[in-house]
Amino acid sequence: MSNRGHFASKFGVLMATVGSAVGLGNIWRFPYQVGNGGGGAFLLVYILAVVLIGIPAILAEFIVGRESHANVVGAFQKIRPGSNWKWVGYLGILTGFVIDCYYCVVTGWTLYYLYASLKTGFLGQTPEAYSQMFSTFSSSVWPPIICLIVIIIVTGLIVSNEIKEGIERASKIMMPILFILLIVLSVNSLLLPGATEGMRYLFIPDFTKLDLSTILSAVGQAFFSMSLGMGCLITYSSYFKEDVNLPRTATQIASIDLLVALLSGVIIFPAVFSFNLEPSQGAGLVFIVLPNVFSQIQFGMIWSILFYILLFIAALTSFLSISEVVVAYITESFNISRKWATVIACSIFAFVGSVCSLSFGPLSDYQLGSMNLFDVMDFSATNLMLPAGGLLTSIFVGWIIDKKIILRQLNLDTTNRQHIIILKVFTFFLKYIIPATIFVIMITGLL
Ligand code: PHE
Secondary structure (H helix, E strand, C coil), X not given: CCCCCCCCCHHHHHHHHHHHHCCHHHHHHHHHHHHHCCCHHXXXXXHHHHHHHHHHHHHHHHHHHXXXXXXXXXXXXXXXXXXXXXXXXXXXXXXXXXXXXXXXXXXXXXXXXXXXXXXXXXXXXXXXXXXXXXXXXXXXXXXXXXXXXXXXXXHHHHHCCCHHHHHHHHHHHHHHHHHXXXXXXXXXXXXXXXXXXXXXXXXXXXXXXXXXHHHHHHHHHHHHHCCCCCCHHHHHHCCCCCCCCHHHHHHHHHHHHHHHHHHHHHHHHHHHHHCCCXXXXXXXXXXXXXXXXXXXXXXXHHHHHHHHHHHHHHHHHHHHHHHHHHHHXXXXXXXXXXXXXXXXXXXXXXXXXXXXXXXXXXXXXXXXXXXXXXXXXXXXXXXXXHHHHHXXXXXXXXXXXXXXXXXXXCCCCCCCHHHHXXXXXXXXXXXXXXXXXXXXXXXXXXX
């Protein structure tokens, strides 16, 4: 254990966990889920899910991670040796695998859009041409596959290095710059003609649009966006030192993550309405809307290059964090070097990722319901596996582990009345509110 890495500074801890949380989930997935879910009502449920389920669930993962200082399977095993709880860890690793295999596809799209903005910029084309560009690219065979393989190689190189140098360095520099750029772009979108309609769509709930499957998607999105439910935060917090304040870090992550998603919504929806596009066009939404934005804005080429570099890095830091779960597990459980563990994991990502990418093109006829392979993987990971992982982790921390662990990790003192109240509220959420809500939403949302 003593040879496990540590995050060097508290800022590094925050930036690395924010780096994991903020990614395609906020900028690509959130807007298209809002678009599919009908706008403001989805947003409202999403915010409730972040506050009421997300923050306590982040804390639950932090407690398990820092208490055990182990990978996601080892963590459950260490706290409850010999029990079946380790299966929650295995579920997390499986979820990580599934997400990584399609996350690299979308990260690849980002890389391609960076290439396109470097080559010609997005200038003077019609909205239809940008839609066409996306469908031609995403349904082709080699360009998306080449992009995803490049990404997997870059990730592999970073992951196989020691934790501190790799992940921390990348996140610390890039995340703040991304944030500033998002603010600039959202101001730009707000100045577009017809922007208010987009803002109304995003912020004014229309409850007639809300049904049970939309609620399930909003909860799933909250899990996905905050990197919850698959042990990613368990793995990261296993590298935290004792002086990291867990409740504060959890609240900061949830707030920053929500803010970035909102900014992304403020960039996308005014533009959707201003350019007469369709909000519910699915996974391509952001890739179709943004080129229109860049084609209108002054110095669009420079903005687009900067934006895609940063989006690419945001995606990469999230991709890294998922891969870290898988690699940490393979390394520590099979006792092989980090380098070999990375090679094994990355080869699988590259293979399954390529098949997944082809499901937009040559393999698009293989459908389940109306979902291609990509959608099936995304749906099952986000709406089923992550919430299930979150539910089980909450039960684990709420019901199973020794209260002393919670007290120690949250730095609570039983002689302090305020602390006792905090502990009671927290465990009430973990024991009842989170499991019951997720269970009911999953069952009803699937029917
Ligand atoms: N939270 C990341 C994003 O928003 C994705 C992710 C999911 C990362 C699950 C880790 C675990 O892009």
